[in-house]
Amino acid sequence: MIVRAGETKVVRRTPKWLMGVLVVSLLINGLVLGAVASRWRSLHAMPALGSSSNAHLFGFAVTLPPERRREVWSAVEADRAAIRPLRQVVRDAREEARKALLVEPFDAARYAAAQKRLFDAEQEMRLRGLDVIQAIAQRLTPAERAAFSRWEEEDRNRRRAFWRGVRGGDNQPDQPRERGAQPGQARN
Numbered sequence: 001m002i003v004r005a006g007e008t009k010v011v012r013r014t015p016k017w018l019m020g021v022l023v024v025s026l027l028i029n030g031l032v033l034g035a036v037a038s039r040w041r042s043l044h045a046m047p048a049l050g051s052s053s054n055a056h057l058f059g060f061a062v063t064l065p066p067e068r069r070r071e072v073w074s075a076v077e078a079d080r081a082a083i084r085p086l087r088q089v090v091r092d093a094r095e096e097a098r099k100a101l102l103v104e105p106f107d108a109a110r111y112a113a114a115q116k117r118l119f120d121a122e123q124e125m126r127l128r129g130l131d132v133i134q135a136i137a138q139r140l141t142p143a144e145r146a147a148f149s150r151w152e153e154e155d156r157n158r159r160r161a162f163w164r165g166v167r168g169g170d171n172q173p174d175q176p177r178e179r180g181a182q183p184g185q186a187r188n
Contacts, residue, residue: 060147060151061140063151064144068144071139072140076139083128083132086121086124089125090118090122093120096114097111097115100114
């Protein structure tokens with residue numbers, strides 16, 4: 001742009017402090033969105049249902065086609081609803097154990113009692129979770145049970161590969177070992 005005699009050029013610059021405010025606003029928005037997403041995920045997380053095989057059966061049911069999944073979920077809704085209050089009991093027992101650990105002076109008997117209550121609450125929730133797992137298993141067709149077996153093996157391999165990577169191990173698949181054999185021990 002050429003400025004002629006008698007004309008003035010108006011240059012408007014954004015103040016530097018405004019850029020700082022925009023960056024801080026962006027960071028706050030990111031924190032809020034992250035907190036909302038985290039809360040949403042925790043509300044829709046798969047409940048702990050005992051052994052990994054049980055949790056995997058529950059996870060496999062999520063992968064069924066939508067109409068089949070709705071059918072299975074509606075059949076086990078009463079059992080799933082019975083687990084919800086037990087989760088709160090476990091959370092409360094866990095919080096009580098945490099508080100007993102932090103109290104000064106440390107009371108070993110109080111901490112042991114809190115741990116026992118936590119253990120009992122988790123056991124009760126897991127036992128109730130078995131009702132859900134058994135109800136799901138009863139409703140699966142033979143083809144779905146076979147698909148579950150393949151799905152679980154693939155999932156196990158993915159998890160093992162992930163942990164080998166985290167631990168810095170090689171990417172070789174796990175070799176089956178004889179019962180009682182130690183890692184690195186030669187087979188006969």
